[in-house]
Amino acid sequence: MTGRDTRKSGEFELIARYFAPLAARSTGAFGLEDDAALYQPEPGRDLVLTKDAIAAGIHFLPSDPYDLVAQKLMRVNLSDLAAKGAVPRGYLLAVAWPEAVTESDVALFAEGLAKDQDIFGIGLLGGDTVKSLGPAVFSLTAIGDVARGGMVRRSGARAGDAIFVTGTLGDAALGLKAAQGELEISSLVHRRALIQRYRLPQPRVSIGTGLSGAASAGIDISDGLASDLTHLCAASKLRARISQSALPLSEAARAAVKKDAGLWPSIYSGGDDYELLFTAGDEAAPRLEMLARGSGVPITRIGYVEEGTPEVLMEDLNGKSAALEAGGYTHF
């Protein structure tokens, strides 16, 4: 943790108290007491690197508890690594705290990171902590590795490959609507389950690390199935054909769309799923079955890719096919 205006004694103490313990399992972090971290790559492995940032008021609410914010930051990055088939190894962190930050905020943030370090078996390597005159901004660089040449790209799909997704779709989008009071879910259990999926992503790390060598292409679903499958199609120069009836739904989401079919777009265009979307040939079937069984997370075939204009055609519940809009809105 380095940089002028940040190495001052108060911040030194906070780093020593809350962040240095997070670096204890990373031998190359030197207790955050050097200028940089050392990482010794294992021979025969490629590194996979990803970096996501989140800002208060944009990606989370200033009132959100900092442990959940930290976990979300960690998990969106781990989801990217998982989609590439990489085993997570460590991370660097940059935190820009608002002026009104308290020590208990910092402690809670570190607590969230500590929880996820234990769950995902990684450690802090280094980073920086600064003050901002505005709301909090956090960024995290996650480092993973794969066998040489084994990174799963967006561009590797071959015509005829099946399209798979992990877990269930649309829960987070429905959970956000429910949390914002835009959607009434009468079952408290369902309501809670959906909101939880929005608040805390579950990156599919154990499945992801098994996809290297098995999936021909992959991406994680952060912007919604329609949008991210369109990205995969564009990179692979293929058309996707999927079936609405095949989309995997949780019990809560199933009940919601049964009550109001107008919620279907939340399933295939809503964001924040953090499920893995990938293509694979028939030969991968035994491996995928093993991964689903081992993780307890379903892997569902939702369609296939074919030669054609890069787009997503979905056969709806009435048997009619139409192109899905990639969706998304513009900040700029």
Added chain:
Amino acid sequence: MTGRDTRKSGEFELIARYFAPLAARSTGAFGLEDDAALYQPEPGRDLVLTKDAIAAGIHFLPSDPYDLVAQKLMRVNLSDLAAKGAVPRGYLLAVAWPEAVTESDVALFAEGLAKDQDIFGIGLLGGDTVKSLGPAVFSLTAIGDVARGGMVRRSGARAGDAIFVTGTLGDAALGLKAAQGELEISSLVHRRALIQRYRLPQPRVSIGTGLSGAASAGIDISDGLASDLTHLCAASKLRARISQSALPLSEAARAAVKKDAGLWPSIYSGGDDYELLFTAGDEAAPRLEMLARGSGVPITRIGYVEEGTPEVLMEDLNGKSAALEAGGYTHF
């Protein structure tokens, strides 16, 4: 460049237009069109990783030109790598733009990065671009490598090693005073030179990469000589003895302290030098001479380390020795 709320069409276009060209020389960046970057470590090399963040209003002025801001961000990180003896290889970037950002701001920022990519021979690997409700916050993760086991640590100094610094000290601190109107420098050439040293650090990359295997310990001077040498002493568990008369000064700084001896603390306690501070044994002399000649940047012996309480004793211009305060102030 990934992450929900950031992949939207307007930002996609800005990434394609301004950031993708920066990634052209990094084959593992895939034109910023995948979820993560691929980095294939060279066999027998260790990776060195560092991540610094800067926030508008704290580390730079909101009115500072964005190309200089980008270069400063890049260079503070490259300075950390240099202090560790690492060859810079690539970087990931997270930018949180204020709402009022314009396309020309983004273009100028990218222009600054492009300039430094050419100067330092590195390329963009990936990252994220988001909006913030507050002022801009930027963070950069720089990746370098060294021969296995060759990273220069803060902790490796041995009693009897000489202490060296690159370049000249205090220019940036004096330049900041001059820019803020707190210091009058009558020579316009001197004034300009000092302010330029504050505005744009010169990371000592070529000397740094030669220090692996030659320096016993090292750190870059970002918080001022007194503070950073204290860090090195603490990590190495040794006392430093330096001589004020040996400190290397630019012509401009020399003139300033000659006129007003009260400016001396800016030389040894001012920050933003981004010079390298390192220790080495006698056997390193030929290598250091070669590095100084090759880079055109002086390397000056300012003292030595010895057994004793970790602190910095400076013999002043009157021959009296006293402990230097590490200095620095507290944000929290």
